[in-house]
Amino acid sequence: MNPDEFEKHxxxxxxxxxxxEWRAEILQAATSARPSxxxxxxxxxxxxxxxxxxxxxxxxxxxxxxxxxxxxxxxIFALHIASRGNSPMLAQVSxxxxxxxxxxxxxxxxxxxxxMGNNSPAKDADKPRRLDPQPRSERPGTTxxx
Amino acid sequence: xxxxxxxxxxxxxxxxxxxxxxxxxxRDENDTRDLLQExxxxxxxxxxxxxxxxxxxxFLIRLxxxxxxxxxxxxxxxxKYHDQLAEEESYIFAVAKDADExxxxxxxxxxxxxxxxxxxxxxxxxxxxxxxxEQIAETLDISPNTAASRYRYGLDKxxxxxxxxxxxxx
Numbered sequence: 267m268n269p270d271e272f273e274k275h276x277x278x279x280x281x282x283x284x285x286x287e288w289r290a291e292i293l294q295a296a297t298s299a300r301p302s303x304x305x306x307x308x309x310x311x312x313x314x315x316x317x318x319x320x321x322x323x324x325x326x327x328x329x330x331x332x333x334x335x336x337x338x339x340x341x342i343f344a345l346h347i348a349s350r351g352n353s354p355m356l357a358q359v360s361x362x363x364x365x366x367x368x369x370x371x372x373x374x375x376x377x378x379x380x381x382m383g384n385n386s387p388a389k390d391a392d393k394p395r396r397l398d399p400q401p402r403s404e405r406p407g408t409t410x411x412x
Numbered sequence: 413x414x415x416x417x418x419x420x421x422x423x424x425x426x427x428x429x430x431x432x433x434x435x436x437x438x439r440d441e442n443d444t445r446d447l448l449q450e451x452x453x454x455x456x457x458x459x460x461x462x463x464x465x466x467x468x469x470x471f472l473i474r475l476x477x478x479x480x481x482x483x484x485x486x487x488x489x490x491x492k493y494h495d496q497l498a499e500e501e502s503y504i505f506a507v508a509k510d511a512d513e514x515x516x517x518x519x520x521x522x523x524x525x526x527x528x529x530x531x532x533x534x535x536x537x538x539x540x541x542x543x544x545x546e547q548i549a550e551t552l553d554i555s556p557n558t559a560a561s562r563y564r565y566g567l568d569k570x571x572x573x574x575x576x577x578x579x580x581x582x
Contacts, residue, residue, distance in 0.1 A: 272571055272578060277539050279517055280506040284431035288445060289423060296419055296452040 419456055426469055427452075429541060430476050436504045436536045437480050439525055447479045470543070474551045477533060484529075512581045516574070523573040531566035538563050 430451065434444040451472065455461055465471035503521040508514040524532055533552060537543045545563070549556040571578075 271582075272574075273539065273567065275578065275582075276520065276570070277542075279520060281428075281432040281540060282435065282504055282506055284428050284448075288431075288448070289427070292427075292445075292449045292452050293419055293423055295449050296456040299453040300456040 419452060422455060422462075422468070422472075423452060426472050429469060430472055432504065432540060433473055433533075433536055434476050434480060436524060437477070437529060437533055438483070439504075443480075443483060447476060447483060450479055451475050467547075469541075470547055470551045473537065473541070474553075477552060512577075516577050516581055519574055519577050520570070523570050526573070527566050527569060531562045531569075534559050534562040535566040535570070 427448065430448055431444060434447050435441065438444055438447070454475070462468050462471060503518060504524070505517040505521055508517055524535070527535065530552075534548055537548045537551065538545075543551065545556045545559045548554075548559040548563075552559065554562075
């Protein structure tokens with residue numbers, strides 16, 4: 267087989283024609299993709315959108331996570347505002363109660379001291395344990411067991 | 413920026429060549445249409461895209477080749493399926509009236525589909541765009557030696573595959 271003849275034969279094979287209906291469709295799509303075909307307002311907003319924004323660069327990859335975090339933060343802020351409005355009233359209400367409770371506790375403590383006297387076992391119990399200086403082998407209990 | 417008449421002129425001058433190249437490269441008519449539209453949309457969008465190009469045809473084929481490679485990369489794992497598809501369909505030649513010629517074109521289309529895409533691109537540009545190896549090298553961003561060797565390997569495979577049919581119709 268002569269290579270040149272083979273190549274020439276391949277070259278003579280006519281290629282398929284591009285479908286004629288594609289021309290209008292592709293040109294129309296290309297024309298509509300041109301920035302000049304947009305109205306000025308859309309073009310301006312498009313240019314603004316195309317401008318790289320640091321904020322959008324940071325937020326866009328995790329947009330949902332950031333939105334969720336924002337919602338949670340707003341909720342916490344709202345709760346904080348609401349609770350701050352109530353807090354003086356709560357303090358006013360709770361203050362006398364805690365004063366009464368302190369008086370009652372002091373009374374009970376006084377009664378307990380009177381009942382138990384000065385040598386209370388609680389004080390003994392609070393004493394630190396004395397460490398045995400002898401080695402374990404010389405302790406009386408250990409010798410008895412051996 | 414090319415206006416509408418410029419785009420029409422570019423389409424009329426180059427769409428056929430781009431269509432044939434893309435159809436041979438992708439072996440899929442829908443992909444070919446999408447890529448062709450992508451190229452002309454880009455030409456419409458980007459001012460002066462062709463301004464620095466020495467040869468518009470070579471530049472557009474380079475755009476087409478890069479766009480086709482991007483498409484294949486985007487598909488990633490689906491490439492295997494795509495390769496399989498390439499061997500099954502999309503005859504790139506016109507329908508022949510003569511039965512022998514029709515059989516030869518069908519076999520040639522299948523044989524081309526069986527080539528690796530890089531060899532297929534070089535063979536196409538050499539045989540049907542009549543580009544030199546230097547031009548092919550510039551278009552596909554490879555060395556002229558690589559272009560020549562890919563062409564030789566590709567042509568050898570086509571010759572081997574088509575020998576019986578070619579001997580018959582010669």
